[in-house]
Amino acid sequence: xxxxxxxxxxxxxxxxxxxxxxxxxxxxxxxxxxxxxxxxxxxxxxxxxxxxxxxxxxxxxxxxxxxxxxxxxxxxxxxxxxxxxxxxxxxxxxxxxxxxxxxxxxxxxxxxxxxxxxxxxxxxxxxxxxxxxxxxxxxxxxxxxxxxxxxxxxxxxxxxxxxxxxxxxxxxxxxxxxxxxxxxxxxxxxxxxxxxxxxxxxxxxxxxxxxxxxxxxxxxxxxxxxxxxxxxxxxxxxxxxxxxxxxxxxxxxxxxxxxxxxxxxxxxxxxxxxxxxxxxxxxxxxxxxxxxxxxxxxxxxxxxxxxxxxxxxxxxxxxxxxxxxxxxxxxxxxxxxxxxxxxxxxxxxxxxxxxxxxxxxxxxxxxxxxxxxxxxxxxxxxxxxxxxxxxxxxxxxxxxxxxxxxxxxxxxxxxxxxxxxxxxxxxxxxxxxxxxxxxxxxxxxxxxxxxxxxxxxxxxxxxxxxxxxxxxxxxxxxxxxxxxxxxxxxxxx
Numbered sequence: 001x002x003x004x005x006x007x008x009x010x011x012x013x014x015x016x017x018x019x020x021x022x023x024x025x026x027x028x029x030x031x032x033x034x035x036x037x038x039x040x041x042x043x044x045x046x047x048x049x050x051x052x053x054x055x056x057x058x059x060x061x062x063x064x065x066x067x068x069x070x071x072x073x074x075x076x077x078x079x080x081x082x083x084x085x086x087x088x089x090x091x092x093x094x095x096x097x098x099x100x101x102x103x104x105x106x107x108x109x110x111x112x113x114x115x116x117x118x119x120x121x122x123x124x125x126x127x128x129x130x131x132x133x134x135x136x137x138x139x140x141x142x143x144x145x146x147x148x149x150x151x152x153x154x155x156x157x158x159x160x161x162x163x164x165x166x167x168x169x170x171x172x173x174x175x176x177x178x179x180x181x182x183x184x185x186x187x188x189x190x191x192x193x194x195x196x197x198x199x200x201x202x203x204x205x206x207x208x209x210x211x212x213x214x215x216x217x218x219x220x221x222x223x224x225x226x227x228x229x230x231x232x233x234x235x236x237x238x239x240x241x242x243x244x245x246x247x248x249x250x251x252x253x254x255x256x257x258x259x260x261x262x263x264x265x266x267x268x269x270x271x272x273x274x275x276x277x278x279x280x281x282x283x284x285x286x287x288x289x290x291x292x293x294x295x296x297x298x299x300x301x302x303x304x305x306x307x308x309x310x311x312x313x314x315x316x317x318x319x320x321x322x323x324x325x326x327x328x329x330x331x332x333x334x335x336x337x338x339x340x341x342x343x344x345x346x347x348x349x350x351x352x353x354x355x356x357x358x359x360x361x362x363x364x365x366x367x368x369x370x371x372x373x374x375x376x377x378x379x380x381x382x383x384x385x386x387x388x389x390x391x392x393x394x395x396x397x398x399x400x401x402x403x404x405x406x407x408x409x410x411x412x413x414x415x416x417x418x419x420x421x422x423x424x425x426x427x428x429x430x431x432x433x434x435x436x437x438x439x440x441x442x443x444x445x446x447x448x449x450x451x452x453x454x455x456x457x458x459x460x461x462x463x464x465x466x467x468x469x470x471x472x473x474x475x476x477x478x479x480x481x482x483x484x485x486x487x488x489x490x491x492x493x
Contacts, residue, residue, distance in 0.1 A: 003251035005314040006206075006234045008072075008118065011402050013392050014353035015070040018322050019099050020050055020084045021373045022356050023057025030101045045368045050084050053373070055095070055104040059111050068359065068385075069392030072118040072351070074208055076322055078105065081129065085322070085371070087122075087210065088129035088177055092195040109203050118205035120236055125192045126214040127171065127178040130160050135179050150188050151179050172214065183217035193227050200228060206236030208258075208316075212248065213241055221253040238316050242284045249311045256314040259350060260285040261306075263318050265299035267330055269416065269433055270341040274332040279325035279365050287330055293433075297411035304349075304406060313403065315350035319358065322371055326355065326364040333363060336474040339387055340431050343455070343476045346391040347401050347420065347429045359388040394455060394478065397486055400425040409442055415471070419445055427454075427480040432471035440469045442479075451479040 029035045038052035045051070055078070065073070077086035080094045095105045112119050128135055134147040139160055152170035159165035160176055172178040181188050196207060207228065212221060228235050239248050241257040248254045267275060267287035280287045291299065304312060319327040319341055331337040345352045356362075357374050361381030364370040395401045404422030411417075414434025420427050426448040432438040443466040445451070451467065453460055456477035461468045471477065480486075 001251055003308050003310045004233075005255040005310050006236050008205075008234060009236050009255065009314040009351050011396075012072040012118065012351045013070050013395070014072045014074050014120075014316060014351055015065055015068070016074045016076070016318070016321060016353055016355045017058060018053075018076050018085070018356065018371050019055065019058070019078055020053045020086075021045065021371050022053045023061050023374060024052045025054055025056035025060055027054070027056040027100070027104075029097075030103060031097050034097045036098075041373050045371045045373070047368050048084065050098065051373050052098070054098065055100045055108045059104075059108050062111060062115060062117070066115055066117070068354075068389055069396065070354070071116065072120060072205070073112060074120045074316075074353065075122060077122045077124055077210075079124075082131050087124050088131070089124050090129055090131040091133075093198065106202070113203065118236075119203075120206040120208055120238070121199060121204050122210060123196060123207040124210045125181070125195070126211050127180045130177055130179065132179075149185050150182055152182050172211065180214070183215050183220055189217070189220065189223075193224060196224060196228055197231055200231040200235060205232070205234075206238065209237065209239045209254070212239040212254075221248065225253055236314070238314075244306060246306060249307050251308070251311075256311060256316055256350065258321065258353075259303075259315040259317045261303050262300075262315070262345075262348060262350070263287070263320075263324075265291060265296055265303075266341050266344050267319065267327060267337075268299075269293075269296035270344065270431075271331040271334065271337040272414075272433060274334045274337055275330055276332050279330050282366060283324040285324060292414055293411040293416035296416050297408055301408065309349075309405075312349045316353050317345055317348055317350045318353040318355065319345055320355035320370070321353075322355070323367065324370065325366050326362060326370050327358060328361060329363045329365055329370075335361075335381070335384065337433075338384070340433055340474065340476055342388060343391060343429065343431065343478075346388075346395050347427070347478070349406055349420075352392075352395075354388065360385050390455065394483075397483055398425060398427050398480055399423075400427045400480075409445075410440055412440070413438065415440055417442065419448075421446060425481065425486075427478060429476065429478050430458075430469060430471065431476040432473060435473050437473060438471045440471060441465050442467045442469065445479075448479065448481070452482040454478050454480045454483055 039049040079089050080091040080096045081088045095102045134150050138145040155168040158168050167176040170180045237254045239254040239257045242260045245257040264285040264287045269291040272290040275288050361384050364372045400420040400422040404420035407419045409417040415432050415438045417430035424447050426445045458477045459470045
């Protein structure tokens with residue numbers, strides 16, 4: 001079969017927002033009962049407290065995001081919930097009033113679309129919450145509830161809160177706050193499909209699917225894709241699958257996954273022995289042990305061999321997320337390591353995804369510390385921000401960095417290099433992750449007979465074997481046609 005994925009994703013730069021922690025606004029609450037006490041913005045995050053970030057605050061930062069080069073926003077859940085991360089859904093049709101409600105979301109959607117930005121929402125369709133109406137009815141009415149078969153009740157009585165007794169119902173990772181849906185029930189299946197359809201009709205541009213591998217019902221995600229694409233063929237469907245995702249990336253289900261198989265090796269190569277294992281051993285993405293150039297090349301080649309190329313171009317390539325410690329902290333707060341990791345991220349096939357605040361040097365350990373609030377400008381690392389802007393601009397300038405094939409060039413010692421080639425345009429990237437200066441010879445590259453150093457700094461000399469580079473320790477360079485000689489490439493809207 002011919003695999004089709006949304007063209008706009010191949011050209012996108014995503015920005016992941018945890019709504020409670022990105023930006024507050026002075027907009028009055030939509031409802032008086034939402035004028036509640038909040039934790040101070042600048043105090044450490046807690047598991048249960050609210051900081052008060054909202055969707056109006058996001059709107060007020062759209063200029064900043066557009067200037068950064070962001071073209072798509074991915075939000076962790078925004079629907080009504082009794083927790084700050086909102087993975088405990090109460091109502092799939094109501095944006096949480098603390099975030100501004102449905103009205104604020106529609107205003108944000110309009111404002112983003114007016115700027116050419118896409119919006120992807122988080123779909124939590126494996127489980128609901130104790131406060132979800134249909135499960136709450138079971139708690140109230142027991143075996144007499146008409147929604148009994150919506151969940152996986154195993155025995156009576158149910159114990160939704162008291163851990164001294166068995167819960168007697170299936171829940172995600174045995175967290176009784178998260179009762180699992182019975183996806184074999186046609187009514188449940190139809191309900192979740194309609195939720196997906198409803199928000200597409202409201203104008204969203206795609207879904208990120210939470211723990212989709214937990215849904216075992218045959219054909220569920222195939223039907224979800226069919227119904228989503230019937231409304232918007234260009235909608236993006238991206239799953240949270242941490243390891244080999246081939247069962248979901250056959251062209252009948254998802255367009256891509258959160259690419260932890262890219263994140264782990266990239267941090268292991270860029271950070272080496274600087275990676276702090278205490279922040280990396282619990283999550284399942286392995287930014288350790290340290291990798292040299294050859295080891296990194298093997299991991300990347302394995303990743304590129306897993307999926308069809310059309311899928312590779314719409315993977316969501318991240319370094320941090322709300323589920324893992326922030327990259328800067330994992331890398332021992334070594335900025336050179338983060339610079340190299342971001343260079344590799346912005347030049348890899350697929351859509352780069354920036355976790356809010358990473359671009360200004362926000363640190364954070366494991367949950368909840370990785371969910372710190374976005375800092376004020378006086379606390380930003382402006383050099384790191386400029387680094388992101390520069391690389392995003394280069395990605396927009398060279399279509400080869402978005403669509404070009406991927407050709408390994410060198411993997412020697414702590415050095416790794418590759419080229420991206422597309423219709424007569426070639427861009428090469430070389431990274432020296434080691435502590436010592438490296439001399440690197442690159443072969444003569446097609447369509448790059450007179451390359452310029454368009455990022456970084458390194459003496460470049462022609463030799464009989466190609467081009468010779470001298471890379472300082474812990475640096476990377478990008479070679480390509482001079483920026484002024486590159487014509488503008490059309491980017492799908």
